Amino acid sequence: MLKIYNTLARDKQDFKPIAPNKVRMYVCGMTVYDYCHLGHARVMVVFDMVQRWLKASGYDVTYVRNITDIDDKIIKRAAENKESIHTLTQRFIDAMHEDADALGVQRPDHEPRATQYVPQMLAMIEQLEKNGLAYKAADGDVNYAVRKFDGYGKLSGKSLEDLRAGERVEVASDKNDPLDFVLWKHAKDSEADEVKWDSKWGKGRPGWHIECSAMGSELLGKHFDIHGGGADLQFPHHENEIAQSEGAHQCSFVNYWMHNGFVRVDNEKMSKSLGNFFTIREVLKKYDAEVVRFFILRAHYRSPLNYSDQHLDDAKGALTRLYTALKSTAVRAEPDGTTSHSTKPASGQVAGYVEAQEVSQVRSPSTIAFSPELVEGSGRTDLIDWNEPHAQRFKAAMDDDLNTPEAVAVLFDLANEVNRSQSAHAAAQLKALAGVLGLLQRDAQAFLQGGAGEGGLDDAAIKAQIEARIAAKKAKDFAAADRIRKELLEAGVVLEDTAQGTSWRRA
């Protein structure tokens, strides 16, 4: 039985879907006016993992992750760039998709954009007005009357009095209550037509919170199972979503609220406003995308995650151990699409060793490497032997509020088992279980030999050096052989002599 920490209850609860076997999940996605940073990467990877685990558990999942493509910052940025809102947002939506793909994040079933759901938002605001929860203020904005909604504060655990006590900014005086928030912003003359929609309250554009309420109910229904997002969205965004949705529909909105912890830099929240952020693409120039994914999943999703090069290096070393275990029992795809493992070469030479090796394509460092296997990898959960002890531990860990650090620990135990026994079954289990997390789906050799940077040796040069060294070894010229190995090591290439020949990897 899956247990999920529900922010609403501040406790782990048994997960029970509204409709048998179906899960409807909504996650707050990006506001697209800039490149995604590592904090965004965490949301995408974490809820991708959640979604994968729900599917692996047999649920029929409908996953929605929205795109905010209209808001103050977007308008400001577009003006600065002297470009249209649409051009700006489309550019960063494309970039976001590149980043997400690289990280092995599966596309949500729906990726609604706020600008495409304005009619639904207007209908909802109108319903709120009918229900006595919205009013038009003197300045032309339509606001939500927070005091008229009973459970306001139930998600964030705050009372209206607490919130008022903590007010840190001057609030617009046109609001009935300082905590009221905007549903519909009246248009200003200076604004472009692109950001103006007609409404019964006059031209304007939606407030931030209404989009998620409107798109959530449009795509998932008035009442759905899971709503997720970063911990910073708990208040006010998610609190306001509840007020809007329950206020308009007069029924329960979401059963389980999930919030992921922040990525930190030097023990401080990574955020745009603090300016201490690293974009995903920046990090991917230095680290393999799967290493970043592994780094994220190695921590529990609710814990803070400190970013540093040292931690990424550590994650890389750990992931290398897992791939090394898979490499030792050659994993091949069969024509029928199943995966089989053997501990011995099928015939003659073995993939990954110099004698048989094709020189793989060197990746251009300027583009983001996209590994389709990483995205599609969890498709074959039928290959998992769920009765096997490691799989049972893995399942127990995942069912315990998505405890990926524990699940990853099981992968390492399994890797040890693979190395010790050279068991094809164990190797298949390792790959299949890791696939549930969207890990270890690439060819082991491709991972271990990847990461050629600018100015480094290319694969052909490495291969030539290895051949020279093999010749030296045959001639018993160990001094020459060791010199070549040392040179390669200094160039970041590690050699491994095995019974099947010499293999290599990039350090």
Place this chain on the structure above:
RNA sequence: GGUGCGAUAGCAAAGCGGUUAUGCCCCGGAUUGCAAAUCCGGUUAGCCCAGUUCGACUCUGGGUCGCACCUCCA
């Protein structure tokens, strides 16, 4: 000020009222021409102070420190 979360070995990070977490690092052994990889073994824990208990890293209370939310933020 209000509210919430956290403090685990050199670093990272989990579970658990009593029995090896796990990864990286480090040390010893096996293996290797030498290495690497791998295997076997080992060192390094539980912020402080009380309490509950036969027994606490794990529960309770009180401190201390850190972080977050109360403003846009994933």
